[in-house]
Amino acid sequence: MNAVECWFCSTPIRGGRFLRFDMYRNAQYTPLLVAVHARWEQAWVNIPRCERCGFGHGVERVTRWIxxxxxxxxxxxxLLMTGSYLGGEPWADSWQIVYPWIWTLAWLGLWLGIRQHRIPWRRLAPRPERHARAHPGVRALAEEGWKPGGPFGPG
Incomplete structure (x- = not known):
């Protein structure tokens, strides 16, 4: 693989497009009165990514948050409706709870379709963003004890 090829789809990249993959190690946590003070070493790997894969990863991320x-x-x-039923005073229009469930299940289906590549849209990335963990630069840092993300959240 060339340095100017997208890591996710192997197409040539124009310009300096990349995914910045953050990593950390040696996190030290000091408890304070109302918070935690943390120190850590930080590094990152610039993983080549084309415009199409960047757009596709963004679509997956936005769909997941929605x-x-x-x-x-x-x-x-x-939960409120369930509590009203248990309290003995059921809602008069409790059937309307169906609408948010249909909305949520529709977004779940869309997100799963994007994530599992079942939606035949050419703008979606062929590999998910988590494929960046298999990049040689990321694996080399991981062998030295670096972890993906930051000390307060997953990578």
Whole structure:
């Protein structure tokens, strides 16, 4: 593989497009009165990525966040409705809870279709963004004890 080829689809890249893959190691946490102070070493690997794969990864990421928000908006009224039934005063229009469930299930289907490459749209990336973990630069740093992401969240 050439340095000017996209890591995700092997097409030539024009310009300096890349995915910045952050990594960290040697995280030290110091508890304070109301917070935690952290120090760590940080490094990153610039992984070549074409415009198409960048767009496709963005579509997957946005769909995932909308699905997560939709799930929260669906679960809250469902819990309230369940509580009203258990309390003995059911909602008069409880059938309307179907609409947020249909919305959430539609976003789930769209997200799964994008993630599993079942949607035949040519603008989507052939490999998911997590394929960056297999990049030789990332694997070399991982062998030295580096971890993906940051010390407060997954990579």
């Amino acid at each position: 699905l997560a928000g939709s799930a929260v908006v669906t679960v809250l009224p469902t």
